[in-house]
Every structure is written in structure tokens, then in C-alpha cells.
Amino acid sequence: MAEPERGREQHGGGQRVPTVIVDELHVVYRVNGAKGGKGSATAALNRILRRGGDAARGVRRVHAVKGVSFVAYRGEAIGLIGTNGSGKSTLLKAIAGLLPVENGRIYTDGQPSLLGVNAALMNDLTGERNVYLGGLAMGMSREEIKARYQEIVDFSGINEKGDFISLPMRTYSSGMAARLRFSIAAAKKHDVLMIDEALATGDRKFQKRSEERIRELRKEAGTVFLVSHNNKSIRDTCNRVLWLERGELRMDGPTDEVLKEYEKFTGR
Amino acid sequence: MSETTHDGGVALGKAPSSDEGLTARQLAEKYGLSVSGARPSLPEYVRQLWRRRHFILAFSQAKLTAQYSQARLGQLWQVVTPLLNAAVYYFIFGVILQADRGLAQDTYVPFLVTGVFVFTFTQTSVMSGVRAISGNLGLVRALHFPRASLPISFALQQLQQLLVSMVVLFGVVLAFGSRPGPAWLLIVPALVLQFLFNTGLALIMARMGARTPDLAQLMPFVTRTWMYASGVMFSIDGMLAGRPEWFIRLLQYNPAAVYMDLMRFALIDGYGSSHLPPHVWAAALGWAVVFFVGGFVYFWKAEERYGRG
Numbered sequence: 001m002a003e004p005e006r007g008r009e010q011h012g013g014g015q016r017v018p019t020v021i022v023d024e025l026h027v028v029y030r031v032n033g034a035k036g037g038k039g040s041a042t043a044a045l046n047r048i049l050r051r052g053g054d055a056a057r058g059v060r061r062v063h064a065v066k067g068v069s070f071v072a073y074r075g076e077a078i079g080l081i082g083t084n085g086s087g088k089s090t091l092l093k094a095i096a097g098l099l100p101v102e103n104g105r106i107y108t109d110g111q112p113s114l115l116g117v118n119a120a121l122m123n124d125l126t127g128e129r130n131v132y133l134g135g136l137a138m139g140m141s142r143e144e145i146k147a148r149y150q151e152i153v154d155f156s157g158i159n160e161k162g163d164f165i166s167l168p169m170r171t172y173s174s175g176m177a178a179r180l181r182f183s184i185a186a187a188k189k190h191d192v193l194m195i196d197e198a199l200a201t202g203d204r205k206f207q208k209r210s211e212e213r214i215r216e217l218r219k220e221a222g223t224v225f226l227v228s229h230n231n232k233s234i235r236d237t238c239n240r241v242l243w244l245e246r247g248e249l250r251m252d253g254p255t256d257e258v259l260k261e262y263e264k265f266t267g268r
Numbered sequence: 269m270s271e272t273t274h275d276g277g278v279a280l281g282k283a284p285s286s287d288e289g290l291t292a293r294q295l296a297e298k299y300g301l302s303v304s305g306a307r308p309s310l311p312e313y314v315r316q317l318w319r320r321r322h323f324i325l326a327f328s329q330a331k332l333t334a335q336y337s338q339a340r341l342g343q344l345w346q347v348v349t350p351l352l353n354a355a356v357y358y359f360i361f362g363v364i365l366q367a368d369r370g371l372a373q374d375t376y377v378p379f380l381v382t383g384v385f386v387f388t389f390t391q392t393s394v395m396s397g398v399r400a401i402s403g404n405l406g407l408v409r410a411l412h413f414p415r416a417s418l419p420i421s422f423a424l425q426q427l428q429q430l431l432v433s434m435v436v437l438f439g440v441v442l443a444f445g446s447r448p449g450p451a452w453l454l455i456v457p458a459l460v461l462q463f464l465f466n467t468g469l470a471l472i473m474a475r476m477g478a479r480t481p482d483l484a485q486l487m488p489f490v491t492r493t494w495m496y497a498s499g500v501m502f503s504i505d506g507m508l509a510g511r512p513e514w515f516i517r518l519l520q521y522n523p524a525a526v527y528m529d530l531m532r533f534a535l536i537d538g539y540g541s542s543h544l545p546p547h548v549w550a551a552a553l554g555w556a557v558v559f560f561v562g563g564f565v566y567f568w569k570a571e572e573r574y575g576r577g
Contacts, residue, residue, distance in 0.1 A: 018296075019293060020301075023293070071292075076396055093409060098408070107292065108302065109302065109527065119409075119411065120327075122330055123333075125337075136323035136326050
């Protein structure tokens, strides 16, 4: 596992500036009542009455990330690959400070952000109010949102087929809603940007537009992380790849090398 | 946190950096990186929260709008629901049980309606506080913001809800012969203090509810007991006359009763200071400060742990 030594976009005269340092990271989920497979009343009682460790109380522990370490540098675009459930999204969330860390440390430059705003939006509100709500939730100011409002609406293309932005989001088709969500999320600039399989939304036309927007965001951001199952989009955007398998870092290196091994592993 | 240790997997790709020989901690220090997801200091936390004030307000208003948007009568339910509640209590307690002991007939209805509205404010703040984190895990796990934004936002939503229903309350009070006077100005400090108390309580419930979501099943019983013990539909000093003094005072000084009585005292002409326990404003202020500050600190102490599955 060679340390990737590529001289790409290095800032500060060859000196590589770290933006994210992950040191022996462990993330553990706890799931209530997963033991026995049927959250029965007696199992629940057992859980309350029995003191001691999680195992004794029937709380299942899911060890999602097991001792991952790496250093990300400014100007890198890092792809995260691995089969389903290998801990990619969990790793991103932990770096963003959204999941509590069980063990180990994560150091970051500024506040890394996940590209995504879905959870803050409300289906019962109009598209317009959701643009504001989503922007505010991402930490933009009212003035910033007002200044970018038209740009966001135009980018989403919601108003191409009539004045939909003033209708509640629940009246949108799933594609329209996804486009608006992406447009809101992509409106903000980030130091460390993390994208979780956000590329495949909307119709072909919108996909092209959003890929372009992500490339723009990449240029503005210091470091980009991209989770995707699409090896092509990883190859197009990333210069370094981390391969996670069962929560462990299996390989870390230049995109071509890692993808070749990964494709061998998955039999493609 | 957990007491367990892991012998878990060993990372294969532990990359040596160009700053060779430095540990992760030293490297982080050298380039001024900070620990991700660490809890900020209390003053810093307050600053972060202040920067999010627009989000807090927008979120509360959005929740309020979204609440009844599927109903035909829409936002009208904001007023109709508490009014129907008051009507039910009037039927049971006023007509059947005649719990209006110690109060004039035309005082009882505004007394009851004020009590129901004011208590509902606290009750719904508690209930939404319990779910503030546990019911919004998606949001907590997707975006980075001071988590106290959520319970505060929910308390604010309830305040706006109450302000809307105040219109009805004024109508009821006027219809039963009270007239607006300078005393009505006391509504403002009473509401501010109750809002602070509710917010503190919502923050406490949010942290407890984040750890134990089961509280959401339990809380309706707790708040119902609290409601019946706080004299929402009866006057504590009138109904319990003859019981030991300390017992009456205990019920009268409980925060819900304090805030209800202050509002009734401000609004209703026939509800004089003889119904209030001594030093009632001090009690109202005390509850507000203790719960708001205590609740805020209690919530902040677990800031970095919200969102654990």
C-alpha cells in the first residue's frame, strides 16, 4: 500500500498541507432490541433489568468502522469505494462530526460538510420556503440565500414547466424534488466537501448539469470526498481512492491502482 | 460513553505522511487542525447558536405552517384545538363536577380557558422537546449545527402557537366581563418567563429523549398528572381549603401553577391577588432562570453525543 506521491495541485511550494487527519477511527452503532430478531416484550424487559455491558442487555453493537487511519491533503479528490455496508457513508459522517466516535480521533481544517440537505426540507412547504429553510440549515445567511435564490431555482429547472416553486414540495414529482434538493445543497461553498452518491439524480440533462456543478464545487473546495458505486465517476473525479471493506481500510492509493484491485475483487 | 475496548481490524493502509515521524496529534497541531465533532466551550456554543438564530426561527415557523397544511380548515386548527379542549374540560369539570368552588360563575370560564391555554404551552413544549432530537435524527446526522437549535426551535414554535390562540383567549375574557387595563401588560413578562422555563424544560427532555426515546410513550401520563395537580380546572386555594398549608403551597408554587396564575391575575378582573401565593413573581423568575440555565448546560454537556444510533 504505497503512499500516493503525486505532485498534483500542491499548495505552498511542494509542501503538502493536511486538511483531514483520521487516526485509528472506530465507529460503533448500537441497535436496541435487535437480539432474537423479534423485539418482544420480554426481551425489552430483560434489557432494562439486566445491568452491565451492552451485550448483557441485548443491545446489538454494529462495529461499522474499525481502526481506519489516513491523512487527506489540500487539493486532493478522494474516492471512497467498497461493497454495500462496508462503512463508507459512516466514515464520511464521522469525519463531518455527525456521528460520535467510539475510539480514535479525527482532526479537520474547518468544518467538513456533507453535500445534502434533504433532512431539513419539509414536504408540506413550498419550494421557495424550502430554499430558504435548507440554506439556513446549512449555515448560510438570509442575505446570501436571497442573493443566490434565482440561481438556485434556475439551476433546479423547477420553473421550466410552470410556476412550481410556489407549490408545496409534496406536489412535485420525485425527480423534481430531487433536483431542487440537489440545487439547494450545491449552493453553498465548502472547505472540505463530502459527496455521498449524489451524482445520479434527475433526468439525463440534469445529471450532466449536476456533474458539472460538482466539478465546480471541487475546484472551490480544499478537499473533496466522493462515495460512489460508479467506478467511472470515481475515475473521472478522483486522484486518490480509499477502499473500505468490512469497516477496514483495505487499500489506499492512486485511483488506477486501487480501482484495478477493486475490480478484480468484485469480479468485474 | 462505552467502557469496551476493541481489538478490531488493523488498518493496512496506514499512510506515512510527508511530515514523517509526526504522530497524528502532532501533525494536527502543526497545521492547526481541530478535533472534528468535539464539543465547543459554553461561550463558543452560545455564539454558534446565536449565528443560527435565523435558522431557529425559520425552522419553528416552517413546522408551524406544515403542521396543519393537510387539513381543510388549515391554520384555523391552531385556535380550534385548544378551544375544543377547554370546552371538554368545562363540560366535565364546570358542569358535571362543579369544580368552580371558590370562584364566581363568570370568572370560572375565563379561568379555565386561560389555564388550558397556558398549561398546553408548557405541555406541548415538553412533548416536542422529547422528540426534538430523537425524532429528527435524519437532520442531526446530515447537517452540522448546534443541536440546541432543535429544542429551542420547538419551544419557539409552541410560543407562536400560543400567541395565535391568545386572540381567542382575549375574546373569551372580554366576553365574560373583564376589561383591558394596565394589568394586561403583565402578560408580557409572564409569557417571557414561561417561555424561558419551557425552553429549559424542552432542552432537558431533549437530552433525555435522545438517550431514551421511550420517554415519548411515558410523558403523556406525566404531563396529565401534572395538569390535574396544577389546578388547570380548579382553583387550588378554593378547592383545597382546609388542607395543610404546606400542601397547598407545594401545589401553588409548582411552575405550571405559577405561570397559569400570573396569566389569570393579569387577564381576569375577578381573579385577584388573594388567589396568588406570596412572592409569586420571584417564584416565576426563579423557575425560569434555574430551568433555562440548568437545561441549557445539561443539554450542552452531551452535545457531541447526539445522533448516535
